[in-house]
Amino acid sequence: MATLPDTVQTAFDRAAAQRALVLPTIPEELRALEADELLDGATEPLEAIDARDLIIADGNFSELEASHARFTNCFLSCCDFSGALFTDTVFEECDFANTYFDSAGFTRCTFKNCKLTGASFMEANLEQVAFTDCTLAYSAQNRCRWWGMEATRCDFSGADMTEMELHYVLLDDDRFIGTSFFRTPLLGIDFTTCQLEGVALSDTMAEIYGTKMNVYQAAALARRLGVIVAE
Known part of the structure; x- marks a missing residue:
């Protein structure tokens, strides 16, 4: 059985080393947040709030804290x-479809069963963040930074994930169909439990250096390089 060159395996092992996810700290007592408080413009940081069943479209909450x-x-x-x-x-159970989070910062946050279809995270910074059962199809992640990230059973189909910075990222049963990883180094990323089809890469495919894939995923990429894969 062929093995990876030691330099590639070492690079993968070093990059794939995980950091324990730090979950959000939420107080037992939270203050109910009303829609009017957001719509009127929150001039002070929102601390220990519970926002439930808010229905707001096209709201401007830039630089909210x-x-x-x-x-x-x-x-x-x-x-x-x-x-x-x-x-x-x-x-939890939130709909952020086509919402802008450009240049936003997320630290110790979790998203569960959220709809983020077409959402924009351009140049955003996500640190110690977990997505579970979320839809991020056609989202824009250009030049976004992920540090200590986990994504489980999420859909990134058609997402633009170009020129991203990824560190300590753990993927499990996620979908990447037609996703663009152009100029995003994927060193240390394990796609073996994910669906990976028709992804966009540069001509050299340098993005996938030191990436772990299953045999079917690797064979599909090999065919794009002109390799004849025996069935």
């Missing part, structure tokens, strides 16, 4: 959270 917060069953589609800062925040 929230910490030790929970957002549950909120519809915040087509809103603008550019430059916002979220720390120790939980998002």
